[in-house]
Amino acid sequence: MGVLDGKVVLVTGAANGIGKECALLAAQEGASVVVNDLGGGVKGGDEGSAAPAEQVAQSIRQAGGQAVSNSDSVASKSGVAQMIAQALDTFKGLHAVISPAGILRDAMFHKMDDKDWDAVIDVHLNGTYNICRAAIGHFRERNEGSFVLFTSTSGLIGNIGQANYAAAKMGIAGLSRIVAMEGAAKNVRSNAIAPFAWTRMIETIPVKDEASARRVQRMKNAMRADQVAQLAVALASPACKEVSGQLFVARGNEIFLMSQPRPIHGIGKVEGWTPQTIAEHAMEAFKPSFVDLGASSSVFGWPPI
Numbered sequence: 001m002g003v004l005d006g007k008v009v010l011v012t013g014a015a016n017g018i019g020k021e022c023a024l025l026a027a028q029e030g031a032s033v034v035v036n037d038l039g040g041g042v043k044g045g046d047e048g049s050a051a052p053a054e055q056v057a058q059s060i061r062q063a064g065g066q067a068v069s070n071s072d073s074v075a076s077k078s079g080v081a082q083m084i085a086q087a088l089d090t091f092k093g094l095h096a097v098i099s100p101a102g103i104l105r106d107a108m109f110h111k112m113d114d115k116d117w118d119a120v121i122d123v124h125l126n127g128t129y130n131i132c133r134a135a136i137g138h139f140r141e142r143n144e145g146s147f148v149l150f151t152s153t154s155g156l157i158g159n160i161g162q163a164n165y166a167a168a169k170m171g172i173a174g175l176s177r178i179v180a181m182e183g184a185a186k187n188v189r190s191n192a193i194a195p196f197a198w199t200r201m202i203e204t205i206p207v208k209d210e211a212s213a214r215r216v217q218r219m220k221n222a223m224r225a226d227q228v229a230q231l232a233v234a235l236a237s238p239a240c241k242e243v244s245g246q247l248f249v250a251r252g253n254e255i256f257l258m259s260q261p262r263p264i265h266g267i268g269k270v271e272g273w274t275p276q277t278i279a280e281h282a283m284e285a286f287k288p289s290f291v292d293l294g295a296s297s298s299v300f301g302w303p304p305i
Contacts, residue, residue, distance in 0.1 A: 002029030003237035008091040010034040010083055012074050012131060013101030015052030018150075018197055021229035022098045023056055027065035029233055032091040035060070036070040036083055036101070066091070074101045074127030080134045094138055096146040096236035099131050100195070109163040117164045124168035125175075132179055132190075140186040147190040148235045149176045151247065153296035156194055156258060160295060169194075173247060177260070180245030189244035191235045194258070195228040196251040196304070222304045223252045231255055252304030265289045 009026045013019035015037035023035045035057040039049035050071035060067035068090050072079030087094040103123050105116035128149055139145025154162045155169035179190040198220040228250040234240055249256040267285050
């Protein structure tokens with residue numbers, strides 16, 4: 001008996017990395033899986049291939065599970081509609097979507113090309129919108145459904161050189177929250193994971209100094225995609241039916257529940273404010289509560305378990 005027995009799960013970006021591990025584990029836990037992957041490169045923009053997704057689907061079938069492959073793009077509304085239709089036609093249902101599909105096009109913001117901004121927003125944020133929008137009606141009609149979306153500490157905390165990626169990932173966090181709030185009455189859940197894992201996307205990040213080299217080596221050795229998949233599959237399953245609207249970090253064998261924005265310090269002035277008094281009084285009062293400009297590595301600065 002697995003936590004996904006009898007369920008149908010669509011996994012995007014499932015030919016490599018986190019997506020592949022999610023697809024394999026979902027099948028091991030009893031799900032019928034639609035294995036989606038465009039089959040393109042890490043930077044996107046290429047034509048891709050149907051072969052990588054089919055290889056994962058074949059692995060599942062050879063192990064005794066049920067799976068079909070799909071090579072449509074999450075950035076295409078018609079492609080996403082085809083994914084949903086394929087799940088319904090092949091397996092007669094859809095109960096969960098796990099969507100880690102993504103690309104990277106890193107650059108300092110003052111050097112970023114419009115095309116690199118657009119490409120990352122299109123795949124991550126618009127792609128997540130597309131997949132959620134295509135599945136939400138089915139989930140609501142059947143009074144059951146779970147979205148497992150992927151945000152990033154690049155957005156939640158920050159990383160230099162990833163403005164496009166961070167903006168998209170923060171957008172996904174907000175989208176997940178609203179989908180969860182609006183879906184609660186219909187038993188539709190949505191949660192988001194910020195993963196730490198060695199994947200081919202992470203391999204593209206340039207190593208510029210000894211500290212970053214150590215960080216990359218630590219990630220390669222101790223933070224694996226299959227560890228992230230454990231959390232993703234759990235959240236997709238009815239075993240976590242009470243969990244929705246949350247943000248998690250998966251880091252090696254560690255799982256963190258992340259805070260979400262709430263007021264931390266307020267100040268009022270009966271006679272009202274001026275720019276000068278805000279600068280002199282309000283900002284000085286707030287200063288001890290300001291968040292520093294450290295990157296995610298400064299927040300998660302200890303070795304993973």
